[in-house]
Amino acid sequence: MNKQTETVLNYHNRTKHSLERYARGPESIDWEDQPDQFRRFSGCEIVTLPLPGTGLEPLFADLDTPETIPAKPLNLSNAGLLLELAFGLSAWKQFGPSRWALRCNPSSGNLHPTEAYLISAGNTFIKSGVYHYVSHDHSLEQRCRFSDNSLDSGMLIGLSSIHWREAWKYGERAFRYCQHDIGHALGALQYAATALGWSVELQAEWPDGDIAKLLGLDRDDFKKQEHESPDMICRIHTHADSKPLDAKALLEAAVSGDWFGKADSLRAYHMYKWPVIDEVSAAASKPRTEEPDWQTTRRPPRMAAETAPGSPRHFLHPWRSEVSQPVGNRCDQPLIKSSCTKTATQIIRQRRSAQQFDGKMPPMPQTDFYRMLAAVMPTTAAFELWRWPPKIHLFIFVHRVEGLVPGIYALPRHNDALEPLQAATLADFDWRKISDALAFYHLYSGDCRQIAKTLSCHQPIASDSAFSMGMIAEFGEVIEAEPWLYRRLFWECGLIGQTLYLEAEAASLRGTGIGCYFDDSMHELLGIKNDEFQSLYHFTVGKPLEDKRLETLPAYGHLGDVV
Template identity: 80%
Template sequence: MTKPTETVLAYHNRTKHSLERYAKGPESIDWEDQPDQFRRFSGCEIVTLPLPGTELEPLFTDLDNPETIAAKPLNLANAGLLLELAFGLSAWKQFGPSRWALRCNPSSGNLHPTEAYLISTGNDFIKAGVYHYVSHDHHLEQRCRFSDNFADSALLIGFSSIHWREAWKYGERAYRYCQHDLGHALGALRYAAATLGWSVELQAEWSDDDIAKLLGLDRDDFKKQEHESPDIICRINTRSGAMPVDIESLLESAQSGTWSGKADSLRAYHMYKWPVIDEVSIAASKPQTEEPAWKAARQPVIKSSCIQTATKIIRQRRSAQHFDGKMRPMPLGDFYRMLSAVLPGSAAFEFWRWPAKIHLFIFVHRIEGLDPGIYALPRHNDALEPLQTATLTDFDWRPVSEDLPLYHLYSGDCRQIAKTLSCHQPIASDSAFSLGMVAEFGETVQTAPWLYRRLFWECGLIGQTLYLEAEAAGLRGTGIGCYFDDSVHELLGIKDEQFQSLYHFTMGKPLEDSRLETLAGYGHLGGVR
């Protein structure tokens, strides 16, 4: 076992919550010192984007077959719309003097460690260079100006994470949540692109060092502890027949380009330090790799009854805080639709370049036609036997549906169990169902320590799909990062690191807090939405 792998595994085990103790976090929180949600760079040229809020014609169900959606032209308005629908503000909430923003991409604690960059190799509407997106102002800050345009114009989106932003509240476990958020952001980008008739291509070969060089993250432009860690580069395909991106040429342009701007401080005072996050971040850093051209066979998903536009569903996504524990049972067809939407062959996962590593164990509480109890959804056929072997012999693994790989394991009221496992949170028991995302863990991390991050990204991608499916079904979802890791394993019968639970999710009928006022996301810019 390599030293980086040992470091990653040690971090994972160290940051498990248990019934006896929670992972190390701040002993107290100074809410007046909360990190600024919006990163800005002073001294950059600003590119103002057209006012957000444009509605597009495609229905949410049209995204099941994105190839049928006519591609919008690549211009400044549509590039801005892509950024808004993926990372922009969806609303403001206000309670008394307190006011906070919600975004299209969810985040643990609404802290938003994920930063997004637009990279242009030269287009009619924007100069070649690297731009940072500021969601609050819906504009771009030009961080780097390339000296020349490329022969083939390309539009890339780069991602990075500010780990301290999340650690301010969650301490050592925050690194996990940053990876969840990156998965959510990838899903948000995929849905935004599909709505425009575009597609996303993961540039997974890039090393973290190369991403840092392209985005300027290796520059001395950041306050200590508020630096950004590189995540991934995505290409936005707006037409067919585009040439592959030349990594070396892009890096040369970034190295020889003209850089500007310094990152504003997110907050002057740092009460707690979490060196273990820096340790695991270094251990899980990704080198340049050759990635397989793997793609799951496209499978039709069960049709949704939603008649809303995709832009409406994307913009109304919220994380529920409370559920109605007396809700009417969720229609079975809606439940099956959601499960089919998170399988590898669905359109939502078409850009994911690797075989599925995440499988679902579902606590069914209130679903028409299904007995309350525990169910499993192996997301590929080869996982069925290992999951059966690794879990309790009492589970019957009885097939439930001819259309889905859904298996009944146990019948019984599991509401209190689900609540307890999810750090005693009622949202896991007052819902229609909750679930744990269980990863093919040990062998994956042994293969390469940086694959630890990708497991969480896959969980976040599943979570983003479920968030939007919940809205389409007239319900609401919530990602749950707080759960008792090994208690989940004990309940399922998992005894070693072959499988590990990495994320929980729950869905039900939300109870709205009438004390909160909802304001338009871009009302401060003159937008109506």
């Protein structure tokens, strides 16, 4: 085992919560000293985006078939709409003198460690360069102006994390939550792009060092403890004449470009230091890699004609091969059609995290439940950008679902995982397949509400819901092979979580991600005895109880009239 792998595994084990103790975190929290949620760079030219609030025609159900959604033109208004729907504000909440913003992309504790950047090369609607998105103002700050105007790479989106923003509240476990949030943000970007008729290509080969250079994160423009860590670059495909990305030329343009601005302080006192986060961040740094062209094999056969050369959708997926065939280790399940009649933009903007559920809710319809499970399978449109076999599988505590006996169930997300999961869990589990449409298995019958609540740090949201779940990762061999894959496992969890958030809203319910749970107690319940599999995220869906004391205000009312 190399040193980087050892560092990652040590971090993972020391940041587990247990019934006896929680992972190390601050002994007290000064809520008046919370870090600023909105990063700004002083000394940059500001590009004001058109006022947000525009609606799009596609229904949420239309996102199942992205090939049927006409592509919007790439202009400043639609680029701004992409940023708003993916990373922008969704509302303000107010209680007495306290006022706080909600966003379209979820975040642990509403702390929002994720920062978004737009990179333009060869577009007519904005000068070529690197721009930081300020969600509060719905504006772009130009951080870099490219001197090479011959580049034609279109539009890219970069994501980074400010680990300290999360650590201010959650201490050492914060690195995990930052990775969850990157997965949430990736999912939010995918849904926003699909609603515009565009598509997202994850630039999976890029090393963290190159991402940092492109986004200017390696510059001495940040307060030491408030630096940003590079996470990913995504290319947005919007039109037929997309050219292959010249990553080397793009990077050279950034390195030789004119840079502007310094990051404003996040204006909070750094009372606690968590050096283990910097240690695991360094150990999990991603090098340049050769990645599979996963898009060539992920679509089931029924989609092959839709992505053949000359078809309306083919130009949005230029990295696909001409023929699409399912591979053996995928669960190619048919997606149950959504009954939601709201538009995609309505669902995206109304997404919330429930604070409490109605523990006396009637059972949720079984069709809605199966729809949610089918939506997180790897061959759906939500996972179109994901280039690897799935590593995350779901163990579900069913509490209130029509036609299902309360108990524990499992959803392996690829076929080859079934036998290893069976071997790693309790022999008493019956693993009885109960759905013709899904690889969905019954394990145990019984009221598990108190168990689910206890496992999720005694939180009632895990028991008062229709169902809750643990996301179980193929872990040990993955991390030993490449320690930076630790981050990608959490990204996959966040991508699943974002899908569940939106599917819950579409079913007139609500979801909540749960980062606080007792890791090894969950493993013990399932019978997992080593690190072959590990629990990385919990999630719950139910009927929300609204706090009527809170006032809801428009997301961008402070900017003036919004469409």
